[in-house]
Amino acid sequence: MFSDPGNDAAVMAAWERFLDGGGAPSDALRSLVDGSWHRCQQHNVDPDKRKAPPPVAESALETLRQRHDELLQASAPVMACARDFLAETGTVMALADTSSTILTMEGDNPTIGSAESIHLLPGVAWSERVCGTNAIGTALAVGQPVQIHSAEHYCAGIKRWTCSATVIRHPHDGEILGVVDVSGLSETYSRQSLALVVTTASRIESRLTMMEMERRYRLLEAALPYWSGGADGIVLFDRRGYPIKANENAQAAIAAFGADLDLAAPRRIAALALDGNGQPLPAWLRAEWLVPVASRGERLGTLLIVPLPRLGRARAAEPVRELAAGDAPSCDPGVPGIPPGFASIVTADPGLGDALRKADQLARSRVPVLLLGETGVGKEEFAQGIHKASPFRDGPYVALNCGGLSRELLASELFGYVDGAFTGARKGGLVGKIEAANGGTLFLDEIGEMPPDLQPHLLRVLEQGEIYRLGENVPRKVDFRLIAATHRDLRQEVAAGRFRMDFYYRVAVTSIRIPSLRDRRGDVRLLARHFVDLFRERHGLGPRRLGEALLAALEAYAWPGNVRELRNVIESMVLMSEGELLGPEALPPELADGDAAAAHAPQPVPPAVRSIATGEAELIRCAIAATRGNLTKAARELDIAKSTLYQKVKQYGLEADISRVRSG
Known part of the structure; x- marks a missing residue:
């Protein structure tokens, strides 16, 4: 990678022999330089x-700069x-485009003069x-x-110079956008120059990432009016x-026109790039389907609207069934409007019905x-229903919750490991969840909790279809359908740097929002x-029915735990009741003691704070008090993982607050 100034004489002799067409290259000549000389010849x-x-x-230079405005903006601070x-180092820094044309240059003024x-x-x-090896x-x-x-330069007039350079790549797909170079006269040689350009390119790429993320947010916002209905x-x-x-x-509409565009593995359509330079549209794509998307006078992207042939999708005329893990269906799965794969779902809500039909369509x-x-x-x-109706329905369904696991445990659960990969590894190794889902569906719950440094590894699996077990150098081929879930706003997580933008756009090709029970x-x-x-039959109990007053109390509660919380409350009441009719007295203490009303009451305003850390500690303290020390509920109210809350409690020394609230 590095040049060796001590080999100058040997490299010069090798150059002369090369031009004379004689002899094998000298041992002092690096293969990189030898390959470049042959290209020059x-x-x-x-x-x-x-x-x-x-x-x-x-x-003409100004036109070039306008064409590469984004690259120049990202590199301007650098x-x-x-x-x-x-300054006074005897070197200059140059930024060039993909045609090797220098766009801008800064550095030591005397050296700029010599460079002329x-x-x-x-x-x-x-x-x-044009200029040979450089x-x-x-x-x-x-x-x-x-x-x-x-002497490694090919042209004689440049042999008094030393230079280091590296390419700048687009953060999304690695496309080369330009190159950054540091040059000086031979006596300024330093290995650190190469480290400098690599670091500089990385800083420019980081700025490009932020600019791309901001531009995509604007594009999504500008396209929002086209998205509904x-x-x-x-x-x-x-x-x-x-x-x-x-x-x-989208996928069904595109497939209806015989296109091979797979939205699960997005690839570029050059003709839809804003600088497409007259590239022809694919044969299946018609120009009248394209709608420019702009914001504040700037073109940001393109919307493709493909007419979808009638698919005979029925609208639900009767209640659709609603979610509860482990439930047995209480009505015929063949009821019109109910997707067959979602037969364990009970609802009369139009919003949830739309979400079910969307899930059924995407499942294909x-x-x-x-x-x-x-x-x-x-x-x-929902994930299980999508799996049952998908092309992978005959394969395994494998689920993993990414929350509450340490980074190391999550990595081993996802990727598996070989025998002896680390101290304490299971003899014979372990098959990871990704490999276990081969040919089927992998459901990753709470994907927003996945550590950022693990995300690129899963991204590579999704893009390459290969997985490496921990401690293994041989890839294993995998083919599976990914379904991810989260209660977080991943766009905000991307903006905060806690979730990778490239990973977000890979897992969120399509999304379904499931309405909460209070809606x-x-x-x-x-x-x-x-x-x-369900529970009366499961536990072998006599008749049970809910009184009107009890139903009214249940409807008045906000259900922060949604269907899961309601399910648990009903099971508890059924088990604890002795008579047939259940009234308000059967409610558990957290609902009977006024929490139903409190759920709709304004939340207390935290006291004034002087730092982010203090504010976070006060917010957690308020949540602990409001939930009487129930950390599961407190984590839910704070919209964070329970494991994260435990860490925060320890960090801010709030154990005494928990004990005090519970004892009070």
Whole structure:
């Protein structure tokens, strides 16, 4: 990777022999340089060239800069710093585009003057085809960091210089956007120059990531009016021609026109890029289906609206069944409007009915699905229903909750490990959940809790279809359908840096929001009566029915735990009751003692705070007091994982508050 100035004489002799066409390359000549020299010879580069061609006209350079405005914006702060940290170092920093043309340059002023003698200037193309072996052109040719020193240059006029460069890649797909270079006269050689350009490129790529995330948020917001209603397939493409969001009908609509666009493995359609340069549309795609998406006068992307042939989807004319793990269906699964795979669901709510039909439609494709909803709304029941109606229905259904597990335990659960991978590893190794789901469905609940450093590993599995067990170097092929679920707002998690943007767009190809129970008031009575019958039969009890006063109390409660909480409350009341009629006296203490009213009361305002840490501690203290020390409920109220709450309690020393509230 690094040049060795001590080999200059040997490299110079190798260059002369190379030009004379004699002998094998010297041991002092690196393979990187030897390969570049051969490319230069194939391109008939003049080895006696003294300098690069003259720069393009100022107007042409300005056009180039406008074309690469995003790259220049991302690199502007870095290049501004170069004026200071490269001053008096005898080096300059250059930013070039993918044609090796320098767009801007900063650094030591005397060195900039010396660089003019070889036309190391903005507006000059330093490709290998034109200028021979040099860091800018060679880095673009090989796509990796390079250092070219003195005699290693192909052209004689540049051999007094030393340079280091690396490419800058787009954070989404790794496309090369440009190159950053540090150059100086030979005596300024330093291995640190290569580290400097690699770090600089990384900083520019990080800024590009933030800019891309902000632009995608604007695009999604601008496209929102097109998203609701209708039976057409809708796909939103970003300015580079990549699909970033699709509705539930998109895959079916595209397939109806014979296209092979798989939204589970999004790929670029060059003709839909804003700089498509006249690329032809795919044969299946019609221009009249395209709608430009703009915001504040700036074109951000393109909406593809594909007409969907009639699929004969029936609207629910009767109550649809609603979610409860382990329930037995209380009505015929063949009732019109009820997707067969979701027969264990009881509801009369139109919103949940729409979510069920959307899930049933998506189940027929292979795309990842993200289920959104509060704890207890029944995300796993949706996942199981999608699996039953999917192309993977004959394969295994494997579920894993990403919350409450340490990073190490979660990694071993997901990827598995080989025998002896670490101290305490099970003899013979362990098959991970991903591998176990091969040919079927993998359901990852609370994916928002997955540590950020694990996310790129799962992203690679989704994109490459390969998995490495921990401690193993041989990949294993896997093919599965991913369904993920979370109660968090992942867009906010991305903005806060807790969830990777590339991973978000991979798992959220399509999404389904499951409404909470408090938004489905009519379902409380339906579910309560259903659960009474279910548990009465399960536990072999006599007749049980709910009184009107009890049903009214149940409807007045906010149900922060949703269907799961209601299910548990009903089971408890059925088991504890002695008579046939259950009244308000059967309510558990947390509902009977006024929590139903408190659920709708304004929450107490935390006292004034002077720091974020103090505010967080006060908020947790209020939640502990409001839930009488019940940390499960407190975590739910705070919208954080229970394991996270335990860590915060320990961090802020709130154990005494818990003891005091519980004893009081």
